[in-house]
Every structure is written in C-alpha cells, then in structure tokens.
Amino acid sequence: MTSSATEDSISSIKAEALERLSAATDQDSLERWRVEFMGRKGRLTGILRNLGSLAPEERREAGAAANRLKGELEAAFEAQSALNKRAASSAPTDAIDVTLPGRKTRPGRLHPSTQMIREMLAAFNEMGFQTVEGNEVELERYNFDMLNIPADHPARDMQDTIWINRERVGADGGILMRTQTSPMQPRTMEQQDPPVRIVSPGKCFRIEATDATHEWQFHQVEGLAVDEGLSFADLKGTLYEFARRIFGADRKVRFRCDFFPFVEPGVDMSIDWNGRWVEILGAGMVHPQVLRNVGYDPEKYTGFAFGVGPERVAMLKYGIEDIRHFFNNDLRFLSQF
Ligand code: YSA
DSSP: OOHHHHHHHHHHHHHHHHHHHHTOOSHHHHHHHHHHHHSTTSHHHHHHHHGGGSOHHHHHHHHHHHHHHHHHHHHHHHHHHHHHHHHHHHSOOOOOOTTSOOOOOOOOOOOHHHHHHHHHHHHHHHTTOEEOOOOSEEEHHHHTGGGTOOTTOGGGGGSOOOEEEEEEEGGGEEEEEOSSSTTHHHHHHHHOOSOEEEEEEEEEEOOOOOBTTBOSEEEEEEEEEEETTOOHHHHHHHHHHHHHHHHOTTSOEEEEEEOOTTEEEEEEEEEEETTEEEEEEEEEEEOHHHHHHTTOOTTTOEEEEEEEOHHHHHHHHHTOOOGGGGGSOOHHHHTTO
C-alpha cells in the first residue's frame, strides 16, 4: 500500500466512524463500534499495523495521520459514552408495576388547634351561638378603645402589642395585630341589634416571653350574648355546660374574680390539671360603657362575654405539657391528632 492510499483510507474510516458513532446511542452498540474501529482486529488498528510496509518517508506522514485519527476517535468515543450514560439516567424508567399491591398513603389532617376550635364551636353552636369571623389585623379603636381600654389605661400593658402602625389616625387609632378576639364584640354589635349570640374564633398575637403555657401567637374563641334580662347565672350556666361537653362531667372547674375593663364583674375560669388549676378563659358581664359605645341601651340590655384559649383547652384535654408544640411544626407531635 502507498502512503496516499493509506491517507485515503484514514479519512474514509474517519468519516464512517464518526457517522456511525453518533448512531451508537446505547452502550451495546457503542461497544460494537469500538471493536469494529479500534479493537485489536479493528480497522484503524489494521492501518497502524500496515505502516511497517511503507517506505520510511511515507511511514512518518501516514503514521502521524493514523495516530491523530486514533486520538480523535478515542475522544469521540468517551464523549458518546458520557452522553449515553446521562441519557440513560434521566430516561423515564418502567418503574410502575400495576400488579403490585397498593402502598399505605399518609393523608394530611387538620392542625390540632383547628380541630380543637371546631369542637369548641360545635359545642357553642349547639347552645345557640352563631359563628362569625374577624380580622387578624385590627384597628386600635376596636381592639382597645371601644372595649373601654383608652390609650393610657394600664390594662394595655398586659397585652404587649405588635403594631403595624403605632400612630393614631382619627378615631380608628393605630393598626395592630389583634391581641385578643374581643374586638369582634363591638364589631358585631355595631352591625346588629340585640339579641346577639355569637362565637368568633381566630388568631391573636402578643409580645410574650414564651413558656409552657404562653405563646406569642395563639388562638382564642370569643363569645358574646346580649339580650334583655341576661344575668351572671347565664354566663356561669353557659361556661359550665361548655366545660362539661369538652372535658366531661367529672372534671373540676373553678371561677375566680378577674379584671377586664370591658366587663363588670369579671372572672376567669380554670380547669383542674392533676391538682393544679390552669386558666382557660376570661369572661364577665359586658360593661355598660361598652354597650353605650355601640349605641345599645344598658338600661334595657345586659350581656355576658368570654374569651377561651383553644390551645390551653387542648393541653388540658389531651395532657400536652407544653404549648410551644403547637407551632413548632414537628410531625411527631402533629400526627398524633
Ligand atoms: C375577657 C372578658 C370578656 O368579656 C371577653 C373576653 C375576655 C378575655 C380577654 N379578651 C383576654 O384576652 N383575656 S386573657 O388575656 O386572659 O386571655 C384569655 C385566654 O386566652 C386565656 O385564658 C388563655 O386561654 C388564652 N391565652 C391568653 N394569652 C395566651 C393564651 N394562650 C396562649 N398563649 C398566650 N400567650
């Protein structure tokens, strides 16, 4: 063979090898390609072997061309091999075997606070209270002023407030994250004449040093009843019945005097927890000034109101020792409910 014949066959091998390589898209055909062109008895190897039959001058040129092709084919082989591997790993596999038995699914569930709130609302609904919803972002006017808590009242210190806008603007005052669900009392009474019987659930926010029974975000369920002739006996009867429905008839319940500027008299209610009293709600007879603020006649109407903390109720009902579990998003806790 002459040098120019060798170079012709090098370039025709190159063209054919590269064309065939691009079609070798799986590892089997790629291996066949390697054996055909670069194997011990392959076509390029054959040319390299024949170089010895050429004259020394021709051998140098043809040898250089054959070695260049060898390098090019090796690089092209590696590139195609990597391409095939990537394609194989991202290709959809036939993993679905419809004959396999089904696996257990883990359905989601309602947050324990939501479950507790729903149970509490159901108890009050059955006693004739209608559910209304309120705003988490509230006006100072409803959260404090209308509830007989003016700007300089010390009772504000008990509900250290997260303000959206601290500045008072007209009668609405500032804007805040509500510290209690009680603003739903004046909001409801402004909208309707007595008789009123509502419960209003929702989230509240306070700057709290958190501990086992205090969170900075928690829920409350507010209750309000206004009518002619309502008395403290109605308040006690309603809240005793609520406790009976949630905790059963045997659980001990305690009322104590408490102070809230929007009631007179005021009380709180606690539930026995292994010999210790845990407060679950504040309550009282609606203050005549609150009735006047919404245009009700306190000589004609009386009312009672309460605010219950569902997380505290759930703690007592299910023996949860720390309120901070509710908002830690730990599935080991949440999936128990
Ligand atoms: C009082 C009289 C009424 O006529 C109507 C409502 C009220 C309750 C009043 N608005 C209030 O917020 N009182 S309170 O500060 O004592 O909270 C009431 C209940 O909410 C508590 O008994 C507790 O169950 C829950 N709570 C209060 N702060 C909490 C909390 N729960 C968790 N973390 C906190 N930081």
